[in-house]
Amino acid sequence: MPHAIRFHKTGGPEVLQWEEVAIGDPGPGEVRLDQKAAGLNYLDTYHRSGLYAMPLPSGVGMEGSAVVEAVGVGVTEFKVGDRVAYANGPIGSYSEKKIHPADRLVKLPDAISFEQGASMMLQGLTVRYLLRSLLLVPKSGDTVLVHAAAGGIGLIACQWAKALGINVIGTVSSEEKAKLAKEHGCTHTINYTTEDFHARVMEITGGKKVPIVYDSIGKDTWVKSLDCLQVRGLMVSFGNASGPVDGVNLGILAAKGSLSVVRPTLASFTAKREELVNGAKELFEHVIAGRIKVEPRQQYALKDAAQAHRDIEARKTTGSTILVP
Ligand code: NDP
CATH class of the missing domain: 3.40.50.720 (NAD(P)-binding Rossmann-like Domain)
Incomplete structure (x- = not known):
């Protein structure tokens, strides 16, 4: 069985637990992802602490990069083996496997690594709307x-x-x-x-x-x-x-x-598929051209997510951080 970080009650980093999770087959319009890296975002601490209320128990994490492992009925844009990344959609990127709606994914260009993808999707798309769309x-x-x-x-x-x-x-x-x-x-x-x-x-x-x-x-x-x-x-x-x-x-x-x-919140600026795809395209172009350099500055094993939360809340991290299954 795959594992994921989940929490059953809100609180400090100690509520984050490494658990076995049942991940079935993707439904219509969905894909199953073999996760390569999850992005750590300050936002994740708000979900965990209860500042942003979530139904419990809950997974954690909004951002990741992955390989498509199975596709559900009606998915035409993605196929098994595609390298993909995402910055929103159902919570739970701190997971070895994940079911995700296909229309919330973008393809990761070959020139961008899984580590970079998980380091920049959520933060990069946020910066884009902050500087370009308000x-x-x-x-x-x-x-x-x-x-x-x-x-x-x-x-x-x-x-x-x-x-x-x-x-x-x-x-x-x-x-x-x-x-x-x-x-x-x-x-x-x-x-x-x-x-x-x-x-x-x-x-x-x-x-x-x-x-x-x-x-x-x-x-x-x-x-x-x-x-x-x-x-x-x-x-x-x-x-x-x-x-x-x-x-x-x-x-x-x-x-x-x-x-x-x-x-503002990122979700309002990526709600339409073309906004998500165009935003990611612009972000990837800057990164591939070298105008924006993004590499994870901290990397943790996924099961050590609680320590990553302690460190970001203690202001010990800089730049982007990823969690690797
Ligand atoms: P950061 O890597 O920026 O980490 C948070 C930083 O906030 C710390 O490193 C620290 O920097 C600073 N900080 C200031 N006061 C405190 C404090 N009391 N406790 C902890 N940190 C403090 O996180 P992210 O890049 O993931 O996110 C940055 C912010 O952007 C977050 O507030 C997040 O919620 C927000 N965000 C909003 C989105 C939106 O669409 N609305 C989307 C994504 C992120 P220093 O030590 O230099 O002060």
């Missing part, structure tokens, strides 16, 4: 603020922004992370554990502030992030690494200069 997007020459610039999303965002001519002010929690972010194209770094990031943004921009802030930290950075925005600027609040932002009085947006806020 109602307000930065243009070449703009300067934006990106929190956690040395994280999985962060390193891809720095590189993609650079490819588009956008300057990034990136926050990080250590000098090592600052160096890494800069090596990936971040224009300016701020250590937000030792420096006041709002004061530094004012200094770096000569008091002009920025038109867009990408904030995945949430609770700890919300107010100061708003202070970094120009009049009519956009706050992109897309994560909760320090806890969720709640109890917001909308008047704060008026007081700070007619600001807008968006709270």
